[in-house]
Amino acid sequence: MDFEHIPVLLTETIELLDCKEDGIYVDCTVGGGGHAVEIADKLTTDGTLIGIDQDLAAIEAAKESLSNAECKVELVRDNYKNIDRVLNRFGIDSVDGLLFDLGFSSHQIDTAQRGFSYQYEAPLDMRMDQRASRTAADLVNDLSQSELTDIIAEYGEEKWASRIAEFIVRYRQDKPFKLTTELVETIKAAIPAGARRSGPHPAKRTFQALRIAVNNELEVLTKTLDKIVPLLKSGGRMAFITFHSLEDRIVKHKFKELAQDCICPPDFPVCACDEEAEVEIITKKPITAQQKEIDDNPRARSAKLRAAEKL
Ligand SMILES: C[S@@+](CC[C@H](N)C(=O)[O-])C[C@H]1O[C@@H](n2cnc3c(N)ncnc32)[C@H](O)[C@@H]1O
Structure with a gap:
């Protein structure tokens, strides 16, 4: 199957990364290499591109699409939360740019x-990461009803979360969940017919919630944001493309915190915290896709791009 x-x-992402031809860039979610090829295109033989992805199929596809790159290319199958270890392995202390295009690829969702x-x-x-031990079936079969409710409500922003969790627990009393279709039917049974008639597919939010939980997506993003600024050179840039409000909120708040000079309470007469901004936010508002891009690629509809530069 093609990737x-x-x-x-x-275009917007490449513009924001403002690549130096001899720079070191890390595409932390390299996928099929769509963004990485464009980054590599900006680099000469003195430049380096490192691509990370936890999915084997992505690494294989990126190898293929980057095969003609002039710059040095390293592809690593790992979780981006280990970026410090990956750089260490190549003897690199700091880089000129980091890209995170979060979530899943079309290839992943289309591979039934x-x-x-x-x-x-x-x-x-x-x-x-197919090497991980816990699948979505493990979650729906093993978590308590209240844990399932919390996951579906929080990560799926699903208002029927508690009913869906209740129906999941009732179903699994007979037999464990094995297939996507078993879960889809259970979700459909849990959501009243009237509420199912409009809006997205009834299983969309629950599937999103389980995917986030299986891959620990929000925790990995938060922990990575906490440690990546020291990995950037001064003037180096980091760009994040997010696809739902939970991810975007995490990036937005972390950027704000990193860009803040003083964190003293407003009624302090003089600064006592010695905090200094570590980054400058380049995108005051997130960049979103133009209508033409959304028409060509509906996935772009929810994308938000934020970038910051290390001071
Ligand atoms: C939206 S796709 C990237 C697509 C890529 N920018 C392109 O244009 O081809 C996201 C990719 O990130 C990978 N990914 C998601 N979370 C990851 C993580 N924590 N560590 C490593 N890879 C991750 C997924 O496996 C997927 O291949």
Whole structure:
């Protein structure tokens, strides 16, 4: 199967990264290499591009798409939360740019057997890293009703979360969940018919919630944001493309915190905290896709791009 994925906000992202031809850049979610190829294009033989992805299929696809790059290319199958270790392995202390194009690729969702999609019958899997031990089936079979409610409500922003969790627990009393379709039918049974008639597919939010939980996406993002600024050279840039409000909120708040000079309470007469801003936010408002891009690639509709520069 070809690796089908249209890179989102490509021109805007490359512009914001403002690549130096001899710089070191890390695409932390390299996927099929859509953004990485454009970054590599800006680099000469003195430049380096490191691509990280936890999904083997992505690394194989990126190898292919970057095969003609002039710059040095290193591809690493790992979780981006280990970026410090990855750089260490190549003897690199700091880099000129970091890109995070978060979430899943079209390839992942379109590969039925990966179990990301509510549209195909497949094992209920959803692991981006196929070496990870815990699948979506493990979560729906093992978590308590209240844990499931919390996950579906928080990560899926699903108002029917507690009913869905209740129906999941009732279903699994007979037999464990194995397939996506079993979960889809359970969700449909839990959401009243009237509420199901409008809006997105009834399983969309629950599937999003489980995918986030299986891959620990928000915790990984938060912990990575906490440690990446020292990995950037002064003047180096980091860009994040997010696809839902939970991710965007995490990036937005961390950028704000990193860009803050003084964190003393407003009624302090003089600064006593000695805090200094570490970055300058380049995108005062997140960049979103133009209508033309959304028409060509509906996935771009929810994309938000934020970038900051290390001071
Ligand atoms: C939206 S796709 C990236 C697409 C890529 N920019 C392109 O244009 O081809 C996101 C990729 O990030 C990977 N990914 C998500 N979370 C990750 C993590 N914590 N560590 C490493 N890779 C991750 C996924 O496996 C997926 O391949």
